[in-house]
Every structure is written in C-alpha cells, then in structure tokens.
Amino acid sequence: MSEGKREHPRLILHNFLSLEECKELEFIHKSCSTVGYRPNVFSTTLSHLIATNSPHLLIPFVSIRERLKEKMEETFGCEFELFIEFTGLISWCRGASIGWHSDDNRQYLKQRDFSAVCYLNSYGKDFKGGLFRFQSGEPATISPSAGDAIMYTADDRNIHSVDEVTDGERLTLAMWFTRDSSHDEDSKLVSRLSQCASHEFPLPLPASANMYWFCPHQHANGFDICVARLHLLGFDVHSLQDNDRSLDSSEQLVRPIQLAKGGELLTREFTNVLHALQVVQFYHWKASELKTSKVEYDTVEEVKAISQPQVETINALNAVFLPDKSLVTTIFGYSCSTGEEKDSLNLTDISSAMITSWEEYTCKLLKELLSSLPQWKTYQTIHKVESG
Template sequence: RLKEKVEETFGCEYELVTEFTGLISWSRGASIGWHSDDNRPYLKQRDFTAVCYLNSYGKDFEGGLFHFQDGEPKTIAPMVGDAVIYTADGRNTHSVDEVTSGERLTLTLWFSRDSSHDEDAKLILLLEENVLHKSNNVPWSLLPLPASDNMYWFSPHQASNQDIGFDIRLGRLHALGFDVYYSRDMNFGSDLSELLMEPMQLARRDQLLDHKFVNVLHSLQVGEYVNLYDEQVAQFYFWEGCKSQAFTNEVQSGKAVRLSRSQSEKITRVNSVFLKDTKLVETVFQSAGQCYFNLATFSAAITEWEDYSCKLHKEILLSLPQWRAHQAIYSVKFDV
C-alpha cells in the first residue's frame, strides 16, 4: 500500500519496485547531515523514499528531528505511525538532528523506476543460489545474507571513502567489548574487504572464545537472539549481576583460551583497517556498562538460534516456489 501511495502521489506512469528496505536504529549520538538519498554513484537508481516512524519524539527519544533544506514542512517531529514520502534526488535534501537520548526507530523503503533493482527479485535469486543449489546446506551457515560492503561503512559528514569512520559490524562488537579474530594468514598489504564474511571467532579482553562463527553477521545475529532468549541479558552477551569470576572459570574449562601474541597482532591489524575512529564508535554505539560476560547464556543462545534457523530454513524451502512464481516475497500460508 505504501508503494501504491508513492506512485499515486508522484503520478508515476509505471509501477515502482522496492529497491531496498532498511530497519534503522538511531542510538544516542547518531545523526546525519544534509544529503539526498541518491548522493552516491551506487544509489542513483533510487527515485523515491518512504520513511515510516516506529516510535515517537519526546516519548521514546529526544533529538532526532527530521529537516528538509527547502520547502515545507521544514521540520518533522517523528511520531509512531507517521510516514514521510519524498523524491530521493537533490530536490529533497534533508538531515536528521543528533539523537540526544533514547533510541529512534525507522523503517525506510527506497523505490526505483528501474525493475532491474527490484529487491525481492534479487533476494529470491540469492535464496535460490544459497538454499537450493548448495550441497553442504547447513541452515545457519546461509543466513543472514550480506548486503554490499559499502552499506556497512559509517563515516561522518557522508565521506565518500573509507579513510575515516568504521565498519558498523565491527563497531558494534567493539563498543560491547568484543574484537574479531580470523585464524587464516593475512597479507597485511592486501585488500581485506572480503575478510569480514569469512569464518571468525570473538575475543574479549585477552581471551579468545572457543565458538566459531560463519561470519561477522552470524555473530551479530546470534547476539540479537540473546536479547530474546533471556530478559536478564542487557544486550549481546552481557548479563548484569554475573561476577567476573564466571568468565575466568569458563577459560579454565577450555571454552576460551588466552590470546597469543600473534593472535593479538591479527586483531590489532583488523581493527586498524575497519575501526579507524574508535571515538566515533563510542559516540554512535553505547556500551552495556559495567556488566560481565556469561558464556553459559551465550552457549544456550547459540543453540536456540540454530534451532530457529532450522525452522526458518524449512519455511523458506516451502515458500520459495511461490515467491519464485510471483517474483515477490510475502507470507505464504500452508495447510497444516
């Protein structure tokens, strides 16, 4: 219905396609300066934008006001249930004030006249390749599917290169007290941009956790599941009230090992490439405070998440023929 409203409002002669859908969390300190939504070469296919507000200014967060550079209204105070639609080009240059407290949540959809950028069609193709045509089909090794690398880089003032800023995947882990470790040998003079989608482990302080993840997105998705798994978990793998001795016991039991010098050097090298501005990381992401890591909760959450992934994998297998036939992703009901 939202796409139809955009088509009606702007008098589109042809049906639009959804180019990208983003569920965006703006934490304290997050903001964005004046820009248009097609301001990068790889975004020129974007014609229209719809921003849906999932919570309210003044109740759920402070700051985060939306401003248009020209025209009316100049300023929009987000309220849950409201949506703002506009052209994605320079006619609607806009900005968002810094969020000073709370969390600002938006669901943003970008639409294109170019059907070759249809998000659903691309996702269906990826799912076919990853779910149907892989012999070693382990459900939790296939999800989540990554976006392009440039979607994960955060830099101030919309800088067009990666000389400043940080990768938001590593940034979030770092703010929570974790680093990532890759066991394979790295040529420090080579391009490491593909590294983050390779198998990895998490490190905390001077300890390397035993569990191996398919990629950094896998570790982040398991972390999100921890929030659902245990109400006592503040965020990611932290558990308030857990004593630091618990982590020491896990190290002694073999679930974590002390980092060697060479392992620490690899972590430092990765951080130098993907975390160029740690102060900016701390501004954008808020830490969980003085909480302690609980590996028992972490391990249980991994088991729960893998069970969920298996269930989701089966649903995708059943739904994919319908999605492929209609070239659209939607909820498919099955007779029980």
C-alpha cells in the first residue's frame, strides 16, 4: 500500500453491483422498509424481513454479501477473518444528512472494523444533495452512482459525512464487518430463520404500526409510509372493514384491503397493506418487462367503478394515514420526476397475470431459501448454495 492508502485505507469500486441487482434491492426496500434510526431515514434490515414473514427476500442479498466480504478481506488483507456485523438497506430522504464521524465512534459500535456502502441509485438522476465526503485523503468526495461501492476502515482514519439530501430518495446497501465472532450477523439470522421458515407461501405480515409511522421533527402531521408509497404510485387503499366500528383505525391496514386508482377499484383482496404494497412495487420494478411481453389481461371481472360509499371509506382512511399528502411528496418524491411515476402504472395492470408473476418470483426465492437452510444451519453462515 502506498503512504496515502495506509493513512486512509479505502477503496472505490465502480459497477460492483449490476443495475438489475440495484433494482431488486430497491424493490425490497420500497415494499418492506420501516422508519429508520435518524431523521428522514428509512431502513430495511434482514431481521426485519424475517420478522415480517418475508424471509425469502434474504435470497437476493446472499451473493452480494458474499462478494462484498471477499472483496473486503482481499483489499484489507484479512482473508477468513471477517464476519458480517450488519446488513441493511437505508434510504435518505429530503432533509437527511450525517455530520463528520467514524463508524466505530460509540462504545457499542467498537466491534466494527470495516464499512461498505453500495449505492443503489444515482446522484442527480434520482436525488440531489447526499454527496459522501471524506474529511482527509483521496478521493475527498464521492458522488453516488448506482452499482458503485465504497469500502473503508471504520476507525478515525476514515472520518466522513453525508451532505443533506435536498430532493428525492437516496438509496444504499450499508454493511459493517467485524473480526469479533460474537457480533456475527449470520449466526443470529440463521437461528431466527430456523424458527420461522416454513413451506407455506409467505404473505407479508406487518410489524407494529409505529414502525411505519413517519413524523418529521416539529411537525404535527405524519403519515403511514406504506400508504404513502402506494399513494406515490397513484394508488389509494380501500378497507373492507369500514362497517366494523369496533376496529381501531390502525387495525384497518393489517386486515384485507383493496386498491383503487382513478375512479376504479380492483375487486381482488389483498391480505393487508404490506401484501398490496409488495405486489405494486413488484409491478413497478418489472413494469417495462411485463408490458413488452404483452400478457393478455383478464380485466373484465377485476376492475369496477368506485361507488360513493367506497370513495368515503378511501377518504376516511387517507384522513388517518395520509393527512398531509404534500408532506409525502416532499419527503419521498423527486421533483424531477413528479407525475411520471404516478402515471406509469394502471389498475388494470395489477391483474391476475401480474400477481401470478409476483407469486412465481416469491416461490422461486422461497424454494432457494428452503434448500439452502440446512447448509446454513450446519455452517452457521449465510452463503450461496449451489442447487441440484
């Protein structure tokens, strides 16, 4: 290593992830995230995916984690020494930032030896602000670009910051690595998976409502991030329990719901809001592919005009879960693309063919999870298991 590299051990990798990998992780984050640990930050951890009955969504992380760990060990000369301490998808929305710090700067973070951040979307194209800066050494500034990754030591040789995001949603995969086996994330995840992974089709199960409730500092109104993400793609939620007055409004989202858009209602019922969100985000991810493959839609039975009482139910739900729609656009929206996203998906597209495609994707991941789990248990690590 040259003198400069020894003082500030770090590595920048361009196109470490493929754009398809970035899109898949974005789909997972936009369907599963919760409010995060800092203002205007949202996160999806692997243990949260397990806890909300979506353990199959760990599969897209497996080879990425493995590649990052190998690259980290090779770069910093610590082959076979590292354990992954934490893996999470983090999004930084308008107003989010972090000042100068090293990643091991708290007593409870001392086990962290190395950090990796993979950028899943791009500065300028998807968000503004959010540049990453190292306090000293080269490169000094990193402009996030989808697929790029940075690796650095978690100590004070790599003090860094993130500029405030001023528009859009900046998305990353953040990972920390440790030499201390007692902080190994894999063994904890494997033991949770052993308790919960089943052969049943995994329908998402929402966590407690407060984990989805975003309330900006000093702001009276907040919103539910699942309803908000549906709203950003132009969908409203219709509850099927509006006659049951005994229900607390927060319970409406964990029971069957329908989706509405532009004066029409999809008759299909989703088990809960997370189920609807996962299907809609899947479609958003796959929209171009599915449209070009010209699936024949059987929409006659599936979409009906909205009735007045249904409009009232939708408005009542919005009053509780999205009292300030402009706040949603402020936090999650990107002014350079406003409107486009909303118009890109039709209600009729969320039809049988599309839902079948989401179910096939889910089943494929579940199958891979179930066939990998015995080996994961044996070795207490999450790694790629060749099938067949």
